[in-house]
Amino acid sequence: MNVATTQVGGLLHRDHMATVETLEGLELLLRKNRKPPAFDPTLTAWLADLAARLRREVAEHFDFEETRLFPLFLAVGQTGIVEILGQEHQTILPLAQQVAALAEAATASGRFEPAGWDAFRALGGELIEREMFHIQKEEMGLLAGIAALLDPDQDRRLAEAFAALRG
Numbered sequence: 064m065n066v067a068t069t070q071v072g073g074l075l076h077r078d079h080m081a082t083v084e085t086l087e088g089l090e091l092l093l094r095k096n097r098k099p100p101a102f103d104p105t106l107t108a109w110l111a112d113l114a115a116r117l118r119r120e121v122a123e124h125f126d127f128e129e130t131r132l133f134p135l136f137l138a139v140g141q142t143g144i145v146e147i148l149g150q151e152h153q154t155i156l157p158l159a160q161q162v163a164a165l166a167e168a169a170t171a172s173g174r175f176e177p178a179g180w181d182a183f184r185a186l187g188g189e190l191i192e193r194e195m196f197h198i199q200k201e202e203m204g205l206l207a208g209i210a211a212l213l214d215p216d217q218d219r220r221l222a223e224a225f226a227a228l229r230g
């Protein structure tokens with residue numbers, strides 16, 4: 064099923080693609096730098112943006128899915144998908160917050176200490192792996208699922224609510 068068959072699915076899909084792009088950028092940075100990279104204004108701005116994007120992803124996006132979409136699946140007895148995706152959120156959320164916090168600390172001090180860089184690499188690598196897999200799963204299951212559950216009115220209201228989160 065085409066994810067664009069619902070408005071809210073289309074918005075979530077767009078968010079997912081933006082997150083994939085962020086994670087691919089992180090992967091590139093980690094792959095290119097076994098040792099702490101030298102700071103320049105581009106890296107500083109990129110890390111600040113990374114932290115903001117990660118925090119937004121786990122705060123607004125996860126919260127929207129949990130509070131507005133998961134109940135729709137539970138209401139029709141589809142508990143399996145909610146359990147799996149909800150557990151993944153609980154694993155990914157602290158990881159994303161830790162990676163964001165390390166990026167913010169490095170941005171504030173203008174460098175990565177070797178231990179901080181090692182932690183950033185390890186946690187960042189785990190975050191990439193888990194969140195990419197999570198997004199793939201949602202793209203296959205969640206978006207098609209909501210297309211089957213929503214009527215056009217509900218879809219419009221949810222799309223408006225999601226768009227409002229983004230100001």
Ligand SMILES: [Fe+2]
Pocket residue numbers: 125128148152197201
């Ligand atoms: Fe999710």
Ligand SMILES: [Fe+2]
Pocket residue numbers: 075079124128198201
């Ligand atoms: Fe999602």
